[in-house]
Amino acid sequence: MLEDILSSVFSPGTFNQMLRSATPVALAALGGAMTEHAGIMNIGMDGMILMGAFFGVLGSYLFGSAAAGVALVLAMGVVVGLFFALFTVKFRSDEFIIGTALNTFALGLTSFLSRSIFGTAGTKGNPALPVVHIPGLDSIPFLGQVLNDNSLFIYLTWALVLVMWLFVYRTPYGFWLRASGEKPETLRTAGIAPERMKWLASILCGILCGLAGAHLSLGQLQGTFAEDMANSRGYIAFACVIFSKANPAVAYGAALMFGFFDAIGLRLQDYVSSDLTSTIPYVITIVMMVYVVVRSQRRKRRAGRRLSPRQG
């Protein structure tokens, strides 16, 4: 029995499932890293993902191609990002309230539109994103089974992690982005409006979260939309952002860790109640957050015995 469990848990299938589970979270976390660097607390990612999932399917359904779905998602991502920035940057509303409002709004809007257009059962079987087969990769045992024949966005995510990492740490714009969050006045006195970087971050976040949603509905579930299908991935992505201090590469690693435990949970469903196994990702999220707190406490302690904050 135990042997069964172990061989099932550490099979290529598990690691492939890890990739699949991690990718939507990772894409959203990349977006969240942008707003985090720009100093915007973004808890609205869940809503952004959900809208991406819906509009991806809607585009695919209306125009009969997954590419059209993705195009619609890109447009939607820009609009949602602009909307988010309008309130958080321009009107300086409370970020927490706006994020919550966005999540609630997304849930209501997508459910309403979905029922109006597709009926209560939702929709499935719309044109989906292609699965990519890399010839020759199959010959590598284990790894081939994990890495090959995945949905397009899984590979796209790898490229995006690299691109976003380079953007943040190796381009002037990345420095402006980080300065706009860490100390906006420095940017203003350098003649650059920090608000511009915050708008940009917000739009990028809208797009990346939208892609996360599109991957869910058009990639992972092959053209299916179900109500509330983001299923709190936006919050897990937020946890990855905080855990990684908004470093895109580390955030991807955190998403993989989440994906790994999610995959194990799926495997263990054959042996343990699925009600129990499905809590694993959330338990992991809590563990991650505890680590973040411990880490910052430890840093504080290292910074000294002074018990009060000091002006930097």
Place this chain on the structure above:
Amino acid sequence: MDEIAVRFEHVSMAFPGVLANDDVTLDVRRGEVFALVGENGAGKSTLMNVLYGINTPTDGRVFIAGREVTDFSPRTAIGLGVGMVHQHFMLVPSFTVAQNIVLGREPRRGRAFFDNAAAESTTRRLVAEYGLEVDPSEPVEELSVGLQQRVEILKTLYRGAEILILDEPTAVLTPQETEELFAVIRRVVREKNMTVIIITHKLYEVLAISDRVGVMRKGQLVGVRDTSQVDEQTLASMMVGRPVLYDHLEKTGAPGDVLIQVEDLTVRDNRELTAVDGLSLSVRAGEILGIAAVEGNGQSELIEAITGMRRIEAGRVTICGRDATGLDPGAIRALGLAHVPEDRLATGVSRNGTVTDNLLAGRQREKRFNRFGLARRTSTIQRYARELYERFDIRGAGTDSAVGDLSGGNMQKVVIAREFSFDSPVLIIAQPTRGVDVGAIEFIHSQIIARRNAGCAILLCSADLDEVFRLADRIVTLYEGKITGEFTGEFSKDEIGLGMTGGRRDKEAAS
């Protein structure tokens, strides 16, 4: 030589509720050091923010190097060769020195990439050219305040500044760092023909560094003089609008019971090194004990330990006869201690809070301000805040404005007003007049003496030695966390100076 670098013509700047600049007309010549002095809130920083394009004046015209400024923005000002070092530094803590310096005008590799190596080599070149030693690859958050200021100056030089504005540059510096800064100013003026405008409160600095000086009062420029033609007294009376007399302060009464007792206190600093080393002292009622020490010799840690803001490794602190060792700040205050902290922005005020909230802090639970502990008695609170506001001569846009919008000196008055209003028998005062103007200094000093004469035990710590000399009944010198000397009666600067550099302890070690 007499070329005009900057010209203000009838410049006015109004903020809601305040006319910060009122019809200012001023020429600054190329290649001179021009000092701008005035009380807190006199409009010096506002005027300089107009020059740097942060404020768009409500009226009047500004010319930089003969060209009229039409579009007020930092970008335009930078383009016209203006650089500004703000009172609060504009540096990104996690970026390196080089990354901060090039921010906004980065060297690039290819089109899109930041060229860190070029940024560092450019920085190194500037460092060499101006003799401002600093490591380009070090994160700014690791640097001392003095070094951070160098980075700010380098930043303006990198951007091609020919006119350098320094907003109270010495407020945060040690005397030695101030000397180094002045040497840098002299060098850039002499060798690069730069124009330097320096905002300051310290009149002896005006005399030491400037060629000409402009005095501002209540938004107006009340006069411009050649520095060689004025002395501190003249400047002080121009600033305040009446003659300022550095009177001897009337001290009355005899010391009473010991209210602050520190025994064998050991405290560590942020790097875990011993900062206060087995120190003992006591202060009696009706007595001011002054601590004279060069910054970093344990005085900050001592005060933090007494007030409960830092862990005590060994020893005992007694306040008003009750053991205060290891208590939290609130509990220590309850024993009868009030504290004017050295860093008002970090621990003195809540910048986003209103003046009212800041004045009320610490007594918000008192019955007279509450209805059954639930709702605030707004009118009582308002009346209370307004009374303190007037009694302590705080100048700003009223009690409902944010404390962060006040000038440094008025912020300090808020702290002093709050802490002195507790009428507590023990006062711990650190840097009471750092970055505060002459008129306010006079006021704060008289308030401190009034508390002393009323029977307060006061521990005073200040980087300004003259202040310590003026106020203290007794002075101890501190060196590397130990008391190196104690002085009463007529203080001798030489002996105290020796104590501050550890002289006496060295002698002991030798014998």
